Every structure is written in C-alpha cells, then in structure tokens.
Amino acid sequence: MDQIAQATEDDPRDREAARDLRRVGAHPDYWYPLAWSRDLKPGRTLAARFAGDPIVLVRPKQGPVFALADRCAHRQVPLSRGMVEGCSLRCGYHGWAYDMAGRCTDVPYLDKGKLPNGVRAYPCREVEGLILVFPGDAARSDTVPLPALGSVADARYKTRRFGREVACHYSFMHENLMDMNHQFLHRRQMGKIRPRFLGQGSGPDWVEARYSFARTAGKQPLAEAAIFGQRRTGEEAHAERDVMTIRTEYPYQTVRIRTDGDTPVMDLWIVHVPLDREQRQCRTFGLLSVKRLRIPGLLEAAWPLLVLFTERIFKEDRDIVEAEQAAHDVQGADWNQEVFPVIRRLRALLRRCGAPDHVPVSVRDAIEPDAGAAACPLHREAVTPAL
Secondary structure: OOOOEOOOOOOOOOOHHHOOHHHOOOOOOOOEEEEEHHHOOOOEEEEEEEOOEEEEEEEOOOOOOEEEEOOOOOOOOOHHHOEEEOOEEEOOOOOOEEOOOOOEEEOOOOOHHHOOOOOOEEOEEEEOOEEEEOOOOHHHOOOOOOOOOOOOOOOOEEEEEEOOEEOOOHHHHHHHHHOHHHHHHHHHHHOEEEEEEEEEEEEOOEEEEEEEEEEEEOOOOHHHHHHHOOOOOOOHHHHOOEEEEEEEEOOEEEEEEEEOOOOEEEEEEEEEEEOOOOOOOEEEEEEEEEEOOOOOOHHHHHHHHHHHHHHHHHHHHHHHHHHHHHHHHHHOOOOOOOOOHHHHHHHHHHHHHOOOOOOOHHHHHHHOOOOOOOOOOOOOOOOOOOO
C-alpha cells in the first residue's frame, strides 16, 4: 500500500453512514499548535482552546513556555487572567500560585504543609514559531514525534505563517484541500484550470493524491508565477512536468509542488485544530514555504502579491466549507454522496484515526476498515465497545 496506485473503486466494506464523520473528534494524542510564538510575550499568558478544553499558555521572562488547564483549582476562574511570577502563574482572584507542572505552590493564607491539589499540566514545546501542546494522554507525549514542519527551517525557502478560525468541522478542511477538483471555485483568482488526477496512495495513518494541472482559459496570476519562478503561456508544456502531491498524514496535511526535480518549489504544512466541544469550529495553522528564485530579492518583491493571492483563495475555501457545515447543521447528518475514490479513502482515514467513541467494535470492524489499512499505529484501541 505504500506505492502510489491509480484510482480504483474504494473498498466496498467502507460504509460512510456507519459513523458520521462530522461528529468524529480529532484524536488528542498528537502535538497540536495552539498559538503562534509571536502572540505570547515574555511575562504574559495567552488563553487557548482544544476541543472545548480551556488551556493557558505561559511564557516566563526566563525559561520555556508551559501550558496548564485554564482554571484555578479554587474557584475555577481562568488562570489566564492571572499574573506570571518567575516560573509560576498566580491566579488573579485569591492569589493561588502554580508551577509549570501544575502543582499548587502557594496559597497566601495557608501554611505550606496544607497546600491543595493543583491543576492539569500539558506537555508543551515551542518549534519554528509554533507553540505545540499535547492535549491527550501525557504519558504518550514522549513517544509521539513532533510534526515535520515542511521546509520552514530550510534557508532556501521563504515561509509565510498564516491561519484563521473557520466555522466548520476539521474534516471539511481536509476534504477541501485533498480534492483539487474544486478548482472551479477559484476561477476568478486563477482562470479556468483543468486538474488531472495522477494517482493515490495510502497507509495506516496517511492518504495522498497526485495531480497535474493545465490552464484552459485566463492568465497565470503573478503570485503563481512567483512560485514557479517564471511566467507561463503554453500551459500544456508544463502539465506533465508540474506535479502537486497532497497528503493527509493524520492529523496534519502537506502540499508539495515539484517541477523538474525532487526539490519542491512550494511546500505547505497545515493543521486544523478543533476549538469547541462539538468541534464545529477549528483554527488553521499553516506554514507556506516557497523556494527562493535565482535572482536575489525577486521573491521578496513578489511576496505581497503572493500573500494577497493566498488570502483570497483561503477566503473562498473558508466560505464554502462554512456553507457545508451549515448544510450539515440543517440536515442533522452527513448526506454527502462522495464519488471521488481518494476522498472516500480520506474519510475512512479520518474516522479510523479520530477520537474514540462508543461504536461497538464488532460493528466498526465489519463496516469501517479501509483496504489494506490497520488502525492508526499510535492508538490502535481507537474505538471502544459501547457500555
């Protein structure tokens, strides 16, 4: 299954009605970005959320960032409203203090020997401008690798950090990015594009699709020319040469465009972090890396155009997936009639690797497995029996 295969009919055992994908939670046993490093100043706190759980991020003036449950053990008020003292966080109500492990270290009106229990601490790392938190089983955090963040650390690339809150379940975002047949949506930005599906591949925790494209009407946007490093008029000459590979490697997504070689001219890493308990809202964190051009300073000069172009594309995508979520809310269920094999495979992956629910194991095994794919390797007990 590790080899790219031509599109075939999806596994007949995959019955999408078995488990409404729009109600499958993101599995918490992964590293998720909850904030940009730039948004958390020294000596300050920042309130964040993961799937309805309030989390406070704390940056001492000296020492690493840490994360705690955003509630005081005393009266449950948000600790994010408190103050940072050294490597501790003091609640702004009665002054209870907590260290970076969540232990209560001081209650101003109690003896040290009578201190109460503290609050939950979350494993936390800061990498390449992202503050990552492990919201699941903390005991697993040492064995789950940090995400590979594309080409952000490669000096040959210039990277744009972007993201917005989107009012939809995270699965809509995965489908939107994976399915390049929706280029009709972006016709005003890109002209008329004809995608060609080249093939797909999959494994226990990943699905990928490959495409090439040809422009059949309209002009190449300047921002696109900046990515490829050239203006193009004869699109057909490049249709086979330019290959876009889109991959969901749970829970992250990547997009890489290669032309004439193995080195991508564009490398996107992106994740969609659920915010509310029902997971009908998510926040996107994206790292868009574009390979620098041979002429020094040319990419920098074109960068404002690229930012504007990508913002317009993202807005069109955001509006359409929010419309999909609204339709699901009205219907109360997932009525989608999905016909594209790679999206059917993606949907099976997101259900299989998502947070556990109470679908009986016997039912799950009969109707949900994807061809040749076992449960996600990091949490093979993904679905638990009904009580």
